[in-house]
Amino acid sequence: MGRWEPNARLRLVRAAIDLYGEQGYDTTTVAQIAERAGLTKATFFRHFPDKREVLFAGQQEHSALLAEGVAGAPADASPIEMVAGGLTVLAASFTPEQHAFGHLLGVAVAGSAELRERDASKTAGLVAAVTDALVARGVPDATARVAGELGVLAFKQAFARWSDDERGDADSLARHATSALDELRTAAASLG
Amino acid sequence: MGRWEPNARLRLVRAAIDLYGEQGYDTTTVAQIAERAGLTKATFFRHFPDKREVLFAGQQEHSALLAEGVAGAPADASPIEMVAGGLTVLAASFTPEQHAFGHLLGVAVAGSAELRERDASKTAGLVAAVTDALVARGVPDATARVAGELGVLAFKQAFARWSDDERGDADSLARHATSALDELRTAAASLG
Numbered sequence: 050m051g052r053w054e055p056n057a058r059l060r061l062v063r064a065a066i067d068l069y070g071e072q073g074y075d076t077t078t079v080a081q082i083a084e085r086a087g088l089t090k091a092t093f094f095r096h097f098p099d100k101r102e103v104l105f106a107g108q109q110e111h112s113a114l115l116a117e118g119v120a121g122a123p124a125d126a127s128p129i130e131m132v133a134g135g136l137t138v139l140a141a142s143f144t145p146e147q148h149a150f151g152h153l154l155g156v157a158v159a160g161s162a163e164l165r166e167r168d169a170s171k172t173a174g175l176v177a178a179v180t181d182a183l184v185a186r187g188v189p190d191a192t193a194r195v196a197g198e199l200g201v202l203a204f205k206q207a208f209a210r211w212s213d214d215e216r217g218d219a220d221s222l223a224r225h226a227t228s229a230l231d232e233l234r235t236a237a238a239s240l241g
Numbered sequence: 242m243g244r245w246e247p248n249a250r251l252r253l254v255r256a257a258i259d260l261y262g263e264q265g266y267d268t269t270t271v272a273q274i275a276e277r278a279g280l281t282k283a284t285f286f287r288h289f290p291d292k293r294e295v296l297f298a299g300q301q302e303h304s305a306l307l308a309e310g311v312a313g314a315p316a317d318a319s320p321i322e323m324v325a326g327g328l329t330v331l332a333a334s335f336t337p338e339q340h341a342f343g344h345l346l347g348v349a350v351a352g353s354a355e356l357r358e359r360d361a362s363k364t365a366g367l368v369a370a371v372t373d374a375l376v377a378r379g380v381p382d383a384t385a386r387v388a389g390e391l392g393v394l395a396f397k398q399a400f401a402r403w404s405d406d407e408r409g410d411a412d413s414l415a416r417h418a419t420s421a422l423d424e425l426r427t428a429a430a431s432l433g
Contacts, residue, residue: 111419126433127432127433128431128432128433129432129433130433142310146305151348165365166359166361166362167358167363169358169361169362169364169365170357170358170361170362172361172365173357173361173364177282189428190327191424191425191427191428192428194354194394194425194428194431195391195394195420195425195428195432196432198391198394199390199429199432200386202386202390233383233386233387235383236381236383236384236386236427237387237429237430237432238430239320239384240319240320240321240384240387240388240391240426240429241318241319241320241321241322
């Protein structure tokens with residue numbers, strides 16, 4: 050984390066995603082990831098507990114940003130508008146680097162049962178964060194939970210669309226998130 | 242699976258749940274589970290690949306039952322009515338034994354990060370099964386996905402309520418599922 054390892058964290062994430070895509074997650078070792086990043090195993094373990102968490106280390110920060118956006122929505126916002134506020138704050142944190150490896154990340158997760166499982170767990174964590182933030186604003190439990198589910202689903206769909214979109218700026222991700230959320234809200238109203 | 246091991250599968254599940262509750266999931270071994278069930282480790286491994294899957298072996302069957310119920314709903318059913326059909330068929334498969342250890346199962350899963358993660362993965366699998374079954378009936382993708390999410394969430398809530406309910410029959414579980422789904426549908430309509 051010293052100045053002699055600039056961007057070590059990002060370099061490790063990028064190396065891991067590349068290797069998972071090239072040779073598969075199961076056969077990739079921490080040593081290989083560190084070598085590809087031009088760093089040592091010790092440096093890897095200063096940043097991540099294992100090769101799986103490389104791809105999910107942002108969960109805590111993402112939860113906090115979603116909650117911050119919900120908390121900061123206007124006083125008269127509807128639950129879905131609060132969720133939109135959360136998605137907007139989260140989207141603003143994304144960088145062109147994340148856009149650049151978004152597609153490979155999706156391929157890596159889809160190709161490994163272990164990563165899909167961890168991804169499901171991250172999703173559940175994010176849903177809980179949004180739900181709790183909505184409840185803290187007085188939204189009833191059931192409404193908060195449904196809104197949390199739709200919000201996180203919208204963000205996942207938006208990230209996939211953004212990865213396929215040539216516009217890699219955070220504003221573009223935010224627009225995808227808003228439109229995905231609107232589609233899901235419309236779908237929810239058509240359930241019968 | 243021979244006649245000399247009556248109910249081996251159920252005995253192993255029960256032993257595992259008991260031990261996870263008593264001493265924690267992490268410290269429990271397959272040997273301890275087998276011993277508690279009065280069976281051998283070899284018998285354990287004929288039924289389950291590892292100590293984690295003991296609690297989730299029903300995922301494939303549950304997915305199939307949900308899909309069957311969706312497929313069997315009346316031709317003029319709304320998406321949410323199709324989901325209700327899936328929950329009813331799934332609920333009908335539950336036994337008084339599952340009611341009896343439902344509470345301990347919840348405690349065991351809540352107490353282990355590894356089990357919570359596997360539980361999130363099972364949830365995602367069930368949502369995909371319901372979504373696919375709805376799409377096969379012509380429900381638009383976004384509507385199917387939202388209905389799938391709400392359906393599986395409703396069943397999870399229903400199972401938790403059933404575990405706390407003294408009525409341990411399958412009809413009781415089905416009633417909890419129907420009312421939980423109705424609550425979530427109402428919540429979805431109130432999102433703004």
